[in-house]
Amino acid sequence: MSIQLDSITAGYDRFRLQNVTAQIPTGSLTALIGPNGCGKSTLLKTISRQLAPGKGRVHVDNEDISTLRTRAVAQRVSVLPQHPVVPPGITVERLVGYGRAPHQNLFGYQSRDDQQAVELALEMVSLTAMKSEAVSSLSGGQRQRAFLAMCIAQDTPFILLDEPTSFLDIRYQFEVLELMSTLQKAGKTVVAVLHDIAQAARFATHIVVMKDGRIEASGPPDQVVTPDLVKRVYGVQAHVYADPVSGTKVVSPEEKGMQDHPALASIN
Amino acid sequence: MMTRTLVSLFGLSLAISITLYWSLTAGAVDIPLQTVLNTLFDLDGEQQQFIVNRSRLPRSLIAIVTGGALALSGVIIQALLRNPLASPKIVGINSGAALAVLLATLLLPSLPPVWLPLIAGVGGVIAAGIVYLLAELRSVSAARLALVGIAVGMTADAGVDFLLVTADSYAVSAPLVWLTGSLWGRGWSHLATVWPQLVVLMLACLAMAHRLDLIRLGDTQAMGLGMNIRVERFALLGLATFLASISVSAVGVLGFVGLMAPHIARKLVGGRHVVVLPVAMLTGALLVLLADAAGRSLMPPIEVSAGILSAMFGAPFFIFLLLTTRAERTQ
Structure with a gap:
């Protein structure tokens, strides 16, 4: 019962993922971290079968996903893309209801179960009061929560989130992160691409670090996040210390000595 | 809101009924309602019978079905391309149909005009097929499909312009009327060839x-x-292509409705x-019916093409809607 990647090579024009083998434990909140362009999104797309790997196999719950129908994949894995399209003229409740599609017939008939799942999802993201508003009229944070509610309503054991906290202010970032924790504690396996290493260390139970299409490290945050790893993966010399609030790892880069940079000479 | 949908559906149906009545009475020969009714129920004289039964009734019905079909095609294309500026025209259907008809008229002058609708339909399907294949060569994305569609459409348009400029004006006068989207001369036989499929x-x-x-x-x-x-995507694109091509074959290039x-x-x-589709269908039917009736009664005996008038009616009404409604309506 996990997500298992076996020697995956995948990507678009040039292959982003190079022979990746990894395991995402069931019931974990896994953070995918790594520099821009290292293949994090490609990995998520491969797991959700948005992208067929050139080589290798992906197993979800011991089933090879290349043998499943799209609908069967959608009953196991839900996805929140990095830039979801906001459909015009659709209410929050309706949007969340689309999450029920893999459980419905071709005409989208809403059963009592569907309605309950939608209500529950709206409650979890605290959008019940706004359910009749147009999605396009929501703020960035509310919008992100509406799309998260759509994933929750899809009611899949695995939830994949591509940069769910980017472009949100600190309050909404923490709301989304706490929501991810809640889902994990409720028994879901959550995989999220995150950029903030401290947030990943604080909320994730498992971290996968990627660089240049390869898995550089993986394991519990306390063991994975070290000055050596930050140097190796991001090329940044940094201190790693315990967060005074949570006790988890925080990364603070050292000054690079910019005052000696040749470009500054012309400014001064 | 359910009520809003019901009011819209009812209002549009009522408007179509009223316009249909106007459409039967209006034209180069005024025929009062009493006579229209008598004629429909087989009670009156010959000239009226000919005009109402043989001309105005079938072409009004053609206007209703093709208007509805073009509107539905437009809804599909806009959803597929996620672009509010898209219409059946954007996948090259109109231009392909136009080029095919012109080519057929010029290359085969002896071709009986009954064949033109079929040729238009085939031209539209071929153009859309080329667009889809070219876009499919690498993975189809909405933006690629639109760009390839515009490029193929422009190529066909250039062909149309070239033929119009180089051919002698007499040969192209009939296709020219058709190109602007007109129901002139349409009768029961045209209706019979398009309505079941549509x-x-x-x-x-x-x-x-x-x-x-x-x-x-x-x-x-x-x-x-x-x-x-x-x-x-393939199924939806096919549906939109056939809806538009068959309509274009019957009424010509009525691009604006879609x-x-x-x-x-x-x-x-x-x-x-689920509500946009039926409401758009009735709206399209109303637009074409209205444009055809108005085109006949504005300055009889000259007919103004429905394509020209649907734009003349539709555009100001659309601007009025843009200015008077809230930014967005939800259901």
Whole structure:
């Protein structure tokens, strides 16, 4: 019962993922971290079968996903893309209801179960009061929560989130992160691409670090996040210390000595 | 809101009925309602009978079906391309049909005009097929499909312009009227060749409402929700192509309806396709019927093409809607 990647090579024009083998434990909140362009999104797309790997196999719950129908994949894995399209003229409740599609017939008939799942999802993201508003009229944070509610309503054991906290202010970032924790504690396996290493260390139970299409490290945050790893993966010399609030790892880069940079000479 | 949908559907049906009455009475020969009714129920004299039964009734019915079909085609294309500026024209259907008809008229002058609708339909399908194949060569994305469609459309348009400029004016005068979108000279035989296909396609289209909703969320989301996006896109594009090509074959290039009717429908009832589709269908039917009736009665005996008038009516009404409605309506 996990997500298992076996020697995956995948990507678009040039292959982003190079022979990746990894395991995402069931019931974990896994953070995918790594520099821009290292293949994090490609990995998520491969797991959700948005992208067929050139080589290798992906197993979800011991089933090879290349043998499943799209609908069967959608009953196991839900996805929140990095830039979801906001459909015009659709209410929050309706949007969340689309999450029920893999459980419905071709005409989208809403059963009592569907309605309950939608209500529950709206409650979890605290959008019940706004359910009749147009999605396009929501703020960035509310919008992100509406799309998260759509994933929750899809009611899949695995939830994949591509940069769910980017472009949100600190309050909404923490709301989304706490929501991810809640889902994990409720028994879901959550995989999220995150950029903030401290947030990943604080909320994730498992971290996968990627660089240049390869898995550089993986394991519990306390063991994975070290000055050596930050140097190796991001090329940044940094201190790693315990967060005074949570006790988890925080990364603070050292000054690079910019005052000696040749470009500054012309400014001064 | 349910009530809003019902009011819109009822209002549009009423407007279509009133316009249909006007359409039967209006034209180069005024025929009062009493006579129209007598004629419909087989009670009156010969000239009226000929005009109402043989000309105005069939062409009004053609206006209703093709208007509805073009509108539905527009809804599908706009949802597929996720672009409010898209219309059946954007996948090259209109230009392909126009080029095929002109070529046929010029190369085969002896060809009987009854063949023109079929040739137009084939031209539209071929153009859309080329667009789809070229876009499919690498993975189809909405933006690619639109760009390839515009490019293929422009190529066909250039061919049309070239033929119009080089051919002698007498040979192209008949196709020219058709190119602007006119119902002149359409009768029962034309109706008979298009209505069964259009009605079947339109019913299929109404059944696609939920899938159009999902596809509107973008490829990633639609796939994530269990849609086989390649198959669905191909099916929807095929549906839109045939709806538009068959309509264009009957009434000529009525490009504006496919762009305008979906917008008017969304302004009236919001974004859910289960309500947008029927409302857009009635809107399209009303636009073409109105344009055809007005075209006959504005300055008889000269007829103004429905294509010209549907733009003249539709555009100001659309601007009025844009200015007077809230930014967006939801259901």
